[in-house]
Amino acid sequence: MKQQLTLFFTALQFYTRIPVPGRVLYKPENLSLATGYLPLIGCLVGLISGLTWLTGAQLATIPIGLVLSMIASVLTTGAFHEDGFADVCDGFGGGWTRDKIMEIMKDSRVGTYGSVGLMSVLALKFLLLDSLALQRENNFTILTATLASAHAWSRLMPVFVIFTQPYARVGLESKAKAATQMVGWTSIATGCLFALIPLILLGWVSQTPFIWICCILPAIITFALTRYFKKWIGGYTGDCLGAIQQTSEVTFYLSLTALWKFI
DSSP states (O other), X not given: OHHXXXXXXXXXXXXXXXXXXXXXXXXHHXXXXXXXXXXXXXXXXXXHHHHHHHHHHHHSOHHHHHHHHHHHXXXXXXXXXXXXXXXXXXXXXXXXXXXXXXXXXXXXXXXXXXXXHHHHHHHHHHHHHHHHHHHTTTOHHHHHHHHHHHHHHHHHHHHXXXXXXXXXXXXXXXXXXXXXXXXXXXXXXXXXXXXXXXXXXXXXXXXXXXXXXXXXXXXXHHHHHHHHXXXXXXXXXHHHHHHHXXXXXXXXXXXXXXXXXXX
8 A cells, every 4th residue: 555655646746746745755667657547646637627617616707717727737737748739739740750750849949839739729628618517507516527537538548558659769868758667457457447437427427328438539539649659750758648638638528518418
C-alpha cells in the first residue's frame, strides 16, 4: 500500500501542480510505474473542474462558471496537455520532415498553428459542455460526473499508446521519457479500473444505459493519431500524448452530446 501511495503521489506531482508530501522523492522508475494512475489524476482534475463550475454558477452565471472550470483545469495541470496539443499543431502543421517536426515541437514558442489549434479546441470544449449543461438541465451532479469521466477516459488513451508504441525521441532529450518505460499489464489494468469507475457512475447518475458508446470515438481518434505519428516521426513524444488527451476529451464530450440528444 505504501508503494502504491508513493506511485500515486509521483503521478500527481508530475501531471499536476497539486502539492504532494515532501517525503515523495522523484525517481524515474517510479514515474513509469505510476503511469497507470493517470486516469485517476484525470478524475481528480475533473472533480476540481466540476466543483469550480458549480461555485461559479452559484456566484455568477452558468457560462461564467464553465469558463472558470476550464481555467481551474488548466491551472491544476499547468496546461500540461494543452501545451502538448499546441506543440503538435505547430510541429505537424509546419514541418515536412521528421527532423523538422521534432525541432518545431521542441521549440517553447507557440506558432500560428498552435495558437489556432488551441483556441479551437478550447472553444469546442466550452460549446460542447454548455450544450451538455442544457441537455441535463444544469444538473451539476451529472455534469461533474461527466467531467470526471471525460478527464479520466481521455488520460487512459495515452497509457495504451505508451504500452503499444515506441518512443520517438532518442537519448535523454525529453523529461517525458521517464514515463515511457516499464509500462506493463499492471499499469493497463490499473488505468482501466480508474477510467471505468467514473464512467459507470456517470451512466448511473444520468440514467444512460449505453454510456460506453462515448468511449468508441476517442479510441478511434487515438488509433488514427497514433498511426499518423508513427508514419511521420516513428512513434510518439510527450507532446503527442498531450494532443491525444485533448482530442480524446473533446470527442468524449461530442459523443455524449450526440448520445443524449437521441435517447
